Amino acid sequence: xxLNTHLLRQIHPxxxxxxxxxxxxxxPTPKDEKMLSVDNGDLISPDLxxxxxxxxxxxxxxxxxxILKKECDDQIxxxxxxxxxxxxxxxxxxxxxTNKIIEMKAKILRSFAQKRxxxxxxxxxxxx
Amino acid sequence: xxQQVDFLFPRLVGKRFDNHSVPLDFFRDLASMGELIxxxxxxxxxxxxxxxxxxxxxxxxxxxxxxxxxxGSAIPxxxxxxxxxxxxxxxxxxxxxxxxxxxxxxxxxxxxxDEKEKVIRFIPDYLLRYFDSIGRGLYEDEYIEFKDPKNxxxxxYNGEKRKKLVxxxxxxxxxxxxxxxxxxxxxxxxxxxxxxxxxxxxxKFQAQFYEEFWDEILTAFTNYEKKQIIDLTGVGIRSxxxxxxxxxxxxxxxxxxxxxxxxxxxxLSLLKDGWLDGKGFAPDPIFLKWLxxxxxxxxxxxxxxxxxxxxxxxxxQAEWSNAKWEVxxxxxxxxxxxLLQAVNIxxxxxxxxxxNLKTISGWSELNQILLKLLGSSE
Numbered sequence: 001x002x003l004n005t006h007l008l009r010q011i012h013p014x015x016x017x018x019x020x021x022x023x024x025x026x027x028p029t030p031k032d033e034k035m036l037s038v039d040n041g042d043l044i045s046p047d048l049x050x051x052x053x054x055x056x057x058x059x060x061x062x063x064x065x066x067i068l069k070k071e072c073d074d075q076i077x078x079x080x081x082x083x084x085x086x087x088x089x090x091x092x093x094x095x096x097x098t099n100k101i102i103e104m105k106a107k108i109l110r111s112f113a114q115k116r117x118x119x120x121x122x123x124x125x126x127x128x
Numbered sequence: 129x130x131q132q133v134d135f136l137f138p139r140l141v142g143k144r145f146d147n148h149s150v151p152l153d154f155f156r157d158l159a160s161m162g163e164l165i166x167x168x169x170x171x172x173x174x175x176x177x178x179x180x181x182x183x184x185x186x187x188x189x190x191x192x193x194x195x196x197x198x199x200g201s202a203i204p205x206x207x208x209x210x211x212x213x214x215x216x217x218x219x220x221x222x223x224x225x226x227x228x229x230x231x232x233x234x235x236x237x238x239x240x241x242d243e244k245e246k247v248i249r250f251i252p253d254y255l256l257r258y259f260d261s262i263g264r265g266l267y268e269d270e271y272i273e274f275k276d277p278k279n280x281x282x283x284x285y286n287g288e289k290r291k292k293l294v295x296x297x298x299x300x301x302x303x304x305x306x307x308x309x310x311x312x313x314x315x316x317x318x319x320x321x322x323x324x325x326x327x328x329x330x331x332k333f334q335a336q337f338y339e340e341f342w343d344e345i346l347t348a349f350t351n352y353e354k355k356q357i358i359d360l361t362g363v364g365i366r367s368x369x370x371x372x373x374x375x376x377x378x379x380x381x382x383x384x385x386x387x388x389x390x391x392x393x394x395x396l397s398l399l400k401d402g403w404l405d406g407k408g409f410a411p412d413p414i415f416l417k418w419l420x421x422x423x424x425x426x427x428x429x430x431x432x433x434x435x436x437x438x439x440x441x442x443x444x445q446a447e448w449s450n451a452k453w454e455v456x457x458x459x460x461x462x463x464x465x466x467l468l469q470a471v472n473i474x475x476x477x478x479x480x481x482x483x484n485l486k487t488i489s490g491w492s493e494l495n496q497i498l499l500k501l502l503g504s505s506e
Binding site for chain 2: 108
């Protein structure tokens with residue numbers, strides 16, 4: 001993994017409105033123990049990452065957005081290459097910071113990802 | 129020469145009727161009420177006269193009219209106007225008595241709307257269809273109150289009673305109702321003047337349209353992939369159990385902004401528990417209704433519309449962005465205040481405020497902060 005490594009984030013359909021992605025897509029949910037799941041883009045392509053997430057793990061996604069490793073470094077968010085539950089899995093670590101700071105960092109990650117646009121998108125974007 | 133006799137004073141109750149005013153549409157309802165009273169008077173005459181034919185010109189010259197809107201909530205004064213009889217040695221027949229009896233039957237049918245068997249004692253089966261167009265436009269929280277000269281308890285008529293009275297007829301299998309549908313237009317046929325509206329839950333209805341709405345239908349149809357939304361108002365036909373069967377008449381079509389707040393909240397109301405891959409609580413529909421109404425009343429109109437997303441806890445997160453600022457407002461049922469957080473993505477400056485959306489001053493504070501950060505959308 002290097003500074004420009006793509007960290008692939010699956011985007012839930014309910015977190016997309018009129019093409020804009022919510023900052024909630026870039027912060028862990030309360031049950032995630034402050035770890036945000038991403039895939040290591042050096043090891044897997046966005047389309048395969050999407051396919052595994054939606055077909056093997058049976059979760060919903062409208063596509064893949066990207067955060068760079070250096071953007072996490074700038075926000076002092078460590079990345080763990082935990083390889084669990086599969087070899088390409090990583091976790092962005094939001095532990096040890098308050099919910100308000102988590103929300104702040106999620107907004108900054110969102111703005112980078114949204115400017116970059118979709119790295120992969122399902123053919124027909126479904127929304128709420 | 130003619131004389132006017134006070135007859136009915138229906139008090140219209142509801143926000144729409146405040147300020148001593150009655151929507152023009154409502155006069156159609158009053159006209160139907162007048163027709164029913166007239167037909168009932170004829171039915172009573174026949175009943176009391178061994179089903180004899182009504183003498184020619186018996187009711188001629190008699191009319192039911194609105195003369196005034198009295199202050200109250202809004203009270204149209206309805207009178208019976210009848211020609212003065214020419215001077216004569218013989219006492220003319222009292223025709224007004226049939227209208228008074230007709231009014232009594234009208235009131236008793238409404239009072240007994242819950243009991244079908246009683247209703248048809250006061251109004252014959254074939255006249256119950258008139259209720260279909262009396263009060264069709266009443267909103268859920270609106271009703272008509274009639275003072276009854278023979279009873280201290282006023283007669284209350286609302287949408288629910290209307291439905292029961294229409295259904296009391298053995299001939300009725302369905303009834304009409306004013307409808308408002310929001311959705312997309314996946315199909316349109318200019319030749320047949322037909323189009324389809326697809327609601328957010330996927331349900332589709334076909335409707336006929338008039339030429340005046342073609343531009344809106346075409347815009348929505350050609351932008352179907354972009355999820356262009358229309359708002360359709362008109363008259364729908366419902367089954368006895370309230371299910372919308374078809375669109376009877378389209379009265380208006382409006383193109384809506386995809387970020388229209390009521391549309392976004394209506395879409396979010398379709399979420400079920402577990403919406404976030406098995407996790408995530410669905411927002412409470414009452415909370416969403418309250419939020420839609422508060423935004424409608426208090427959100428500064430010149431501000432950009434927010435993007436609304438569900439939160440896993442059953443709340444709503446409103447978000448706004450521009451070149452400098454990323455702004456969010458977390459709204460839920462549990463906390464008394466909503467957290468507003470704005471992050472300047474250029475300087476990393478953070479602003480936070482706890483906003484009480486249950487107060488007007490809270491909304492005013494929200495509007496001022498957003499105007500300062502985002503400016504006006506105009």
